[in-house]
Amino acid sequence: MxxxxxxxxxxxxxxxxxxRKFLQSVGLTVTFAGIPLLGFIPVVDAAPPRLRPPGALxxxxxxxxxxxxxxxxxxxxxxxxxxxxxxxxFGIGVPYINARAQACDFSCDxxxxxxxxxxxxxxxxxxxxxxxxxxxxLAAAPILKAKENDPEPTLNLRERIGVARLARxxxxxxxxxxxxxxxxxGAAFRGKLxxxxxDRWKPIPVRDHPYDLxxxxxxxxxxxxxxAIELRPVKGADGIERMTxxxxxPCVGCGVCExxxxxxxxxIVVDPQAVWKD
Amino acid sequence: MSRxxxxxxxxxxxxxxxxxxxxxxxxxxxxxxxEDKDRYIKEKLHARAHHATSHKWRNRRWAVLxxxxxxxxxxxxxxxxxxxxxxxxxxxxxxxxxxxNSALQVTLAHKYVIVNLLIGTFTVFxxxxxxxxxxxxxxxxxxxxxxxxxxxxxxxxxxxxxVTDHEFHRGARTVxxxxxxxxxLITGYTVFETVSPTGxxxxxxxxxxxxxxxxxxxxxxxxxxxxxxxxxxxxCPIGLTYGVVGTISPLRIGYNVEQCFHEGxxxxxxxxxxxxxxxxxxxxxxxxxxxxxxxxxxxxxxxxxxxxxxxxxxxxxxxxx
Numbered sequence: 331m332x333x334x335x336x337x338x339x340x341x342x343x344x345x346x347x348x349x350r351k352f353l354q355s356v357g358l359t360v361t362f363a364g365i366p367l368l369g370f371i372p373v374v375d376a377a378p379p380r381l382r383p384p385g386a387l388x389x390x391x392x393x394x395x396x397x398x399x400x401x402x403x404x405x406x407x408x409x410x411x412x413x414x415x416x417x418x419x420f421g422i423g424v425p426y427i428n429a430r431a432q433a434c435d436f437s438c439d440x441x442x443x444x445x446x447x448x449x450x451x452x453x454x455x456x457x458x459x460x461x462x463x464x465x466x467x468l469a470a471a472p473i474l475k476a477k478e479n480d481p482e483p484t485l486n487l488r489e490r491i492g493v494a495r496l497a498r499x500x501x502x503x504x505x506x507x508x509x510x511x512x513x514x515x516g517a518a519f520r521g522k523l524x525x526x527x528x529d530r531w532k533p534i535p536v537r538d539h540p541y542d543l544x545x546x547x548x549x550x551x552x553x554x555x556x557x558a559i560e561l562r563p564v565k566g567a568d569g570i571e572r573m574t575x576x577x578x579x580p581c582v583g584c585g586v587c588e589x590x591x592x593x594x595x596x597x598i599v600v601d602p603q604a605v606w607k608d
Numbered sequence: 609m610s611r612x613x614x615x616x617x618x619x620x621x622x623x624x625x626x627x628x629x630x631x632x633x634x635x636x637x638x639x640x641x642x643e644d645k646d647r648y649i650k651e652k653l654h655a656r657a658h659h660a661t662s663h664k665w666r667n668r669r670w671a672v673l674x675x676x677x678x679x680x681x682x683x684x685x686x687x688x689x690x691x692x693x694x695x696x697x698x699x700x701x702x703x704x705x706x707x708x709n710s711a712l713q714v715t716l717a718h719k720y721v722i723v724n725l726l727i728g729t730f731t732v733f734x735x736x737x738x739x740x741x742x743x744x745x746x747x748x749x750x751x752x753x754x755x756x757x758x759x760x761x762x763x764x765x766x767x768x769x770x771v772t773d774h775e776f777h778r779g780a781r782t783v784x785x786x787x788x789x790x791x792x793l794i795t796g797y798t799v800f801e802t803v804s805p806t807g808x809x810x811x812x813x814x815x816x817x818x819x820x821x822x823x824x825x826x827x828x829x830x831x832x833x834x835x836x837x838x839x840x841x842x843x844c845p846i847g848l849t850y851g852v853v854g855t856i857s858p859l860r861i862g863y864n865v866e867q868c869f870h871e872g873x874x875x876x877x878x879x880x881x882x883x884x885x886x887x888x889x890x891x892x893x894x895x896x897x898x899x900x901x902x903x904x905x906x907x908x909x910x911x912x913x914x915x916x917x918x919x920x921x922x923x924x925x926x927x928x929x
Contacts, residue, residue: 355777355842358835362803362843363787369802370795394717394796397710397725398807399697400815404684413811416820420797423696423811448697448704449714450722457720 369419380418380426381585381602383411384434384487385444385452389603391460396451398423402443408522408533410434411443425452429585429600436474436554436584437524437533441486454486465605466490472582473556476526485555485582492583493604494549494559496575502597503546504561504573510546513537514592521589523552536590549575549587549598556580559587579606611893612855615883615900619851621779624885627893634895637866652869659914665907672747680814695748695810696801697728704728708736708853709846710807713800716792733853741854745840745847746879746906750813751805751824755837758828762836773836778882785845805839806846837879851901860898861905862921863887874909874918884909887917898923 340348379389383402386392402425403411410432411425418424425443427434444452456462471484499505515521515536522533541548545561553559558581564574575587575598585600618624630638642648679691680698692699696710706728715721736744745752765771791799801807805827808820831838840847863886870889875881883903886892898921909918 351775351777354774355780358776358838358842359780359783359787363784363791366788366799366802367791369797369799373797390796391718394798395714395720396798397697397706397714398798398801398811399693399710400811401693401697401699403815404689404692413815415818416802416808416823420795420799420802422802422820423694423807446692448693448699448706448724448728449718450720450725459720 369422372417372419372421379603380414380421380424381429381492381583381600383425383427383443383452384436384441384491384582384584385447385454385489386425386491387451387453387456388461388463392451393420393424395449396424397449399448400425401446401448402452405438405442405446406434407438407442408432408435408524427585429588430596431589432521433585433589433600435523435533435586436476436485437531439474439477439485444486454488456488462489463605465607468582469579472558472580475554475556476524476530478556487582490582490606492585492600492602493606494577494581494583494585494587494598494600495604496577496597497599498593498595498597499574500597501593501595502575503592504575505566507572508546509542509544510548510592511540511542513540514548514590523586523590524554545573546592547573547575548590548592552586552590554584554586555582558582581606615902616855618882618885618900619848619855619902620782621777624882624891626891630890630893631895634865634892637895638890641866648869652871655869655914662911665911665920669747669906670753673750673753676748677750677810677813680810684814694807694814695750696807703731705732705735707846708732709849710798710801712789712849713792713798716789717796717798719796736850736853737857738859740857740859740905741850741852741901742847742904743854743857743859744850745844746904749806749846750809752840752904754809754824754828755831755840758832759837762832765832766836771833774834776835776838776842778842780842781844781848784843785848788845800845804846806844840879847904854903855901857901858923858925859905860921860923861903861907861910862919863892863897863899864917864919865892865895865897867915867917868892869915873912873914877908877912879904879906879908 382392387395400413403413410427413423414421414426416422444454466489468488468490472487473483474485477483496502503510517537519537521536523536524533525539528534547561550559550561557578559575559577561573562576563571565571583600587598588596588600591598614625683689683691690701695707697706704724704727706725708729711725711729766773788800803823805824808824812818812821827839868887870887874887875884878884880902883899886897910920
């Protein structure tokens with residue numbers, strides 16, 4: 331009937347060109363959509379888990395809800411938080427803490443990173459539909475040693491981010507009955523820590539705070555949480571009792587013990603995303 | 609279909625259409641324009657001779673883009689705390705600002721929205737409705753600026769016939785938008801953020817460089833040697849998201865057919881030349897028309913137009929001024 335709907339004939343060359351453009355566009359789409367899926371590799375890979383900032387949701391939820399903006403990085407008074415690189419795949423731009431280099435010492439008192447998070451990836455109160463892993467929940471609100479005498483001594487944190495573990499007892503100075511004198515981690519170490527006796531509010535470089543201890547108890551002494559770790563006489567295989575750092579249930583996994591441990595590598599480490607097991 | 613729908617479909621990838629009906633006013637203008645060919649050519653040459661190449665809008669835009677990103681950088685490095693965060697999400701003197709596309713990816717992946725996210729998203733939505741949607745691309749996105757520099761290199765190589773531009777179908781970007789949304793929804797990860805050069809560059813500027821810059825460099829090399837501005841033209845879902853926001857924006861580039869010589873200089877410099885389809889002879893239906901929502905309001909066409917046929921306009925306001 332009407333000829334207006336019939337497509338005008340196009341030359342063979344034009345048709346070929348159009349087809350080539352279409353196929354190339356499909357190729358581009360497949361490539362650009364496929365490349366980001368490579369981000370799966372580091373995620374499903376058996377890479378050791380990252381220590382996430384306090385209040386972080388469980389790993390998969392964190393990666394989903396984090397908007398990769400780094401506002402948590404900006405508010406941390408000790409710059410403990412870093413953003414992961416492309417090698418973390420889907421974890422790119424997601425905050426983590428390298429505890430040995432700079433642990434979270436809670437010198438902000440209020441867990442500033444949680445306050446800063448715009449998406450609830452770090453949160454004080456988890457929405458009810460999200461899972462709480464067994465042993466992640468702290469038995470009681472952790473008491474911050476620095477606030478111990480305040481009317482409100484607790485830290486607004488419900489779940490631990492990891493658990494400390496005496497990984498290398500053979501290199502622990504306390505177990506060997508040794509003291510410690512000088513700067514822990516040496517003069518070049520850039521990590522900071524809040525020493526309430528020095529300054530209640532401002533963290534200072536660890537190297538500016540040398541020690542002179544009869545028996546090394548740095549992990550216990552500098553732990554920011556009350557009753558999270560103590561030195562206990564523990565009988566070794568040879569039947570002799572030695573003072574041994576013992577991690578207790580209130581441990582939140584902040585990693586300060588790992589940062590201040592003078593042994594190289596650290597005798598005590600924090601297991602990121604680990605839960606408390608009796 | 610209405611012009612609004614045509615422009616929207618054009619943004620999604622449809623080819624621009626010839627107008628079904630050209631107004632009498634335009635018919636008259638076109639008739640007068642070509643009535644005396646000698647006069648027409650003389651006028652054209654005259655306009656060209658008197659057109660000093662201007663970079664006014666480009667310079668203003670670069671200044672704004674650099675200042676915005678610098679404010680992010682300095683807010684952290686000097687701790688002045690004015691604009692904290694990165695382009696994906698930030699606080700401007702305490703007010704939440706959240707990139708619409710990042711908010712969408714996070715929501716689809718996490719399947720949960722908190723109030724702060726809503727507030728920040730709404731603020732940014734309003735901001736870019738007022739300022740023109742894809743204005744974000746050319747006036748804020750750091751990848752846009754770097755890509756512009758590499759585009760200059762690409763054009764030089766094209767001129768020397770060392771490379772040729774391979775065009776793709778613009779609809780690819782729409783497909784990407786859907787694919788990235790689906791991938792976030794299905795995998796539960798913000799898949800797009802892994803490759804988003806906007807997020808990568810913004811974080812690299814603020815928090816320091818990393819491996820991810822390698823990916824950005826690959827994209828740039830692809831654009832230099834294979835396809836002009838490929839990421840912004842055919843891939844970036846951020847651009848499409850802001851483009852949709854810009855459909856209802858009053859800030860536009862306006863076109864006046866009477867002043868136009870239909871030479872196409874504007875289309876040569878444009879990132880999204882399909883929005884300048886009206887400048888082709890016979891494509892304008894009305895005397896004054898505004899460009900479609902895919903336009904990034906970068907102003908390169910305004911700078912390059914020798915006759916002032918293309919101008920920034922604020923709908924409803926320009927007539928008052």
